[in-house]
Amino acid sequence: MTALYTLTDLSKKYTRGKETLTIFEELNMTIDQGDFISIMGPSGSGKTTLLNLLGGIDRPSSGAVDCEGVRVDKLSEGKLAKWRSAHVGFIFQFYNLMPMLSAAQNVELPLLLTSLSSKERKKRVETALDIVGILDRKGHRPAQLSGGQQQRVGIARAVVADPKVLLCDEPTGDLDRATADEVLETLQLLNRELNKTIVMVTHDPAAAGYASRQLHLDKGRFVEREAV
Amino acid sequence: MFSQTLAVTMINLRSIPQRWALSLATIFSIALVVAVLLGFLAMANGFRATLSSTGSDDVAVMLRGGSQAELNSGLSRDDQRIVAEAPGIARDAAGEPIVSGELYVIVDGIKRSSRTEANLPLRGVGPLAATLRADYQIVEGRAFEPGSNELVVGQSVQREFSGFDLGQVIRLGTNEWVVVGVFSTGGSVFESEIWADIGTIQNLYQRGTAIQSIRARMTSADAIEGLEAFIENEPRLNLDVTNEAEYYADQAGGTSDLIMFLGWPLAIAMAIGALAGAWNTMYSSVDTRMKEIATLRAIGFAGSSAAIGTMVESMILAVIGGLVGAVAVFLIFDGISASTLGGGFTQVVFSFAVTADAIINGIVLALIIGFAGSIFPAIRAARIPLLAVHRA
Ligand SMILES: Nc1ncnc2c1ncn2[C@@H]1O[C@H](COP(=O)(O)OP(=O)(O)OP(=O)(O)O)[C@@H](O)[C@H]1O
Ligand SMILES: [Mg+2]
Numbered sequence: 001m002t003a004l005y006t007l008t009d010l011s012k013k014y015t016r017g018k019e020t021l022t023i024f025e026e027l028n029m030t031i032d033q034g035d036f037i038s039i040m041g042p043s044g045s046g047k048t049t050l051l052n053l054l055g056g057i058d059r060p061s062s063g064a065v066d067c068e069g070v071r072v073d074k075l076s077e078g079k080l081a082k083w084r085s086a087h088v089g090f091i092f093q094f095y096n097l098m099p100m101l102s103a104a105q106n107v108e109l110p111l112l113l114t115s116l117s118s119k120e121r122k123k124r125v126e127t128a129l130d131i132v133g134i135l136d137r138k139g140h141r142p143a144q145l146s147g148g149q150q151q152r153v154g155i156a157r158a159v160v161a162d163p164k165v166l167l168c169d170e171p172t173g174d175l176d177r178a179t180a181d182e183v184l185e186t187l188q189l190l191n192r193e194l195n196k197t198i199v200m201v202t203h204d205p206a207a208a209g210y211a212s213r214q215l216h217l218d219k220g221r222f223v224e225r226e227a228v
Numbered sequence: 229m230f231s232q233t234l235a236v237t238m239i240n241l242r243s244i245p246q247r248w249a250l251s252l253a254t255i256f257s258i259a260l261v262v263a264v265l266l267g268f269l270a271m272a273n274g275f276r277a278t279l280s281s282t283g284s285d286d287v288a289v290m291l292r293g294g295s296q297a298e299l300n301s302g303l304s305r306d307d308q309r310i311v312a313e314a315p316g317i318a319r320d321a322a323g324e325p326i327v328s329g330e331l332y333v334i335v336d337g338i339k340r341s342s343r344t345e346a347n348l349p350l351r352g353v354g355p356l357a358a359t360l361r362a363d364y365q366i367v368e369g370r371a372f373e374p375g376s377n378e379l380v381v382g383q384s385v386q387r388e389f390s391g392f393d394l395g396q397v398i399r400l401g402t403n404e405w406v407v408v409g410v411f412s413t414g415g416s417v418f419e420s421e422i423w424a425d426i427g428t429i430q431n432l433y434q435r436g437t438a439i440q441s442i443r444a445r446m447t448s449a450d451a452i453e454g455l456e457a458f459i460e461n462e463p464r465l466n467l468d469v470t471n472e473a474e475y476y477a478d479q480a481g482g483t484s485d486l487i488m489f490l491g492w493p494l495a496i497a498m499a500i501g502a503l504a505g506a507w508n509t510m511y512s513s514v515d516t517r518m519k520e521i522a523t524l525r526a527i528g529f530a531g532s533s534a535a536i537g538t539m540v541e542s543m544i545l546a547v548i549g550g551l552v553g554a555v556a557v558f559l560i561f562d563g564i565s566a567s568t569l570g571g572g573f574t575q576v577v578f579s580f581a582v583t584a585d586a587i588i589n590g591i592v593l594a595l596i597i598g599f600a601g602s603i604f605p606a607i608r609a610a611r612i613p614l615l616a617v618h619r620a
Pocket of ligand 2: 047048049
């Protein structure tokens with residue numbers, strides 16, 4: 001397996017006045033191409049913070065975030081935005097869809113940053129919606145969709161530009177069991193069939209069970225558990 | 229860059245319904261600013277149009293040296309007699325030089341709209357006065373009889389002031405007059421005057437044989453130079469000569485400038501208020517979309533596209549406001565007539581004229597408000613922290 005991410009001596013601290021809050025210090029880990037990693041851990045342990053660093057929407061206090069030889073932590077704002085659009089798909093707990101846009105328009109957003117023609121964009125959007133199984137709802141707005149359906153739109157938006165990695169922050173945190181399982185199966189499919197690397201933060205042990213590698217983050221340290 | 233900015237703008241515009249009250253208030257306040265500005269400009273333009281349609285190039289107006297306006301001038305019958313001998317003066321069919329000595333006094337009229345008193349010019353004229361006004365026409369009734377206390381009234385005066393109905397006796401000052409006719413002069417300022425026999429006015433106002441202005445029709449516009457030279461070389465005359473068109477253009481200048489000088493500062497003061505409103509609306513637009521903007525940024529959209537989208541939204545609201553204001557002013561004011569003090573401290577009746585130029589001025593002002601009001605909100609939009617994606 002080739003490493004996609006290499007994190008070296010990563011630390012993240014917040015200073016509030018004279019106090020310094022250390023989220024983690026000298027964290028080292030690699031994420032392989034094609035991994036499906038779940039990260040669990042108590043609230044406030046830094047799970048979201050780690051995803052932010054992997055996705056280049058936050059910067060570490062020190063240490064290196066290397067993604068295929070690119071020092072993500074060192075990119076300028078402009079380069080970082082381009083890097084994100086090409087390499088990362090974000091999936092959020094509350095979907096983060098644009099309420100005034102249809103499902104298809106939401107999914108199309110990342111493609112507006114590419115040079116694809118509107119015809120090609122349309123085709124890609126429909127493929128993505130088809131993969132997550134809600135092509136029939138493409139004209140609906142988020143408010144007209146159930147939570148599970150909205151998350152599928154969120155997943156379609158994350159994969160439409162064909163990034164290598166999907167970063168999911170509690171993607172099923174707002175869904176009931178049955179719906180959560182459907183969404184998780186979709187993620188598993190993306191991992192197995194399309195070889196997407198997935199890093200998923202979750203509080204739900206059952207969700208973590210879908211991953212091939214389960215990590216536990218506590219007090220700034222990872223504890224690995226073998227997947228069953 | 230273009231397609232992402234377009235997308236952000238679309239998202240902004242489509243989310244306006246979420247802030248419809250604020251957005252509507254912004255549109256309304258900008259509409260009000262533009263309406264006030266256009267109202268003043270329409271007034272100034274209308275006033276100017278009325279006065280500049282007055283007067284011909286080939287009519288010379290002579291006043292006493294340094295007097296500037298008819299009201300301040302004083303001349304004698306002798307002046308008129310000498311001027312009549314000057315070269316370049318046109319002659320009528322009977323071979324008489326077309327020269328008219330006129331008297332100009334001020335009387336009080338009652339405005340129909342406000343029932344208040346306002347100054348009206350009463351012009352004492354002889355038989356040639358009508359010949360000297362290009363489009364002079366009696367539209368109702370007849371001309372006054374020389375030597376009588378009959379008067380004819382300009383169309384605008386009849387429309388705006390009460391008591392000038394045909395056949396009616398009207399008291400002006402201490403004197404009673406009979407209204408025997410209504411005249412028009414093709415929209416020029418003379419329609420804001422009352423005309424009566426010069427001899428009668430000289431009697432009633434104890435002016436002896438004095439006059440205030442002399443008008444002469446010249447054989448051509450260029451002949452005025454010859455008249456000027458004649459007057460300069462004639463020691464018995466102390467007269468200022470201008471052509472009539474220039475005379476009224478000068479009179480218009482002062483008042484329409486005054487209207488502009490009132491209008492622009494008022495509009496700009498209101499614009500500053502509207503700007504604060506636009507600013508507030510756009511801040512709220514950015515704040516309510518914080519998570520959405522951060523999400524777009526996380527996807528890879530540039531901060532500048534969020535900024536430009538904010539500015540475009542603001543300017544679109546502003547243009548809508550500007551157009552609403554312009555249409556409102558156009559529908560309400562264009563062509564309606566009003567009267568105000570003219571150059572000679574008398575009422576000039578004129579029509580508001582909403583011109584294309586003025587509308588462009590109004591829309592530009594609206595755009596400036598929209599642009600200026602969105603600068604800081606746009607900077608804020610570009611600087612929204614990416615971590616706002618996690619907000620609930
Ligand atoms: N901007 C910030 N300033 C100061 N402290 C912060 C900031 N952002 C996060 N933190 C702190 O960092 C710690 C880790 O936050 P993070 O959101 O990564 O936790 P988490 O593991 O995702 O928790 P949860 O399970 O509740 O989502 C928390 O204690 C949080 O209060
Ligand atoms: Mg979290």
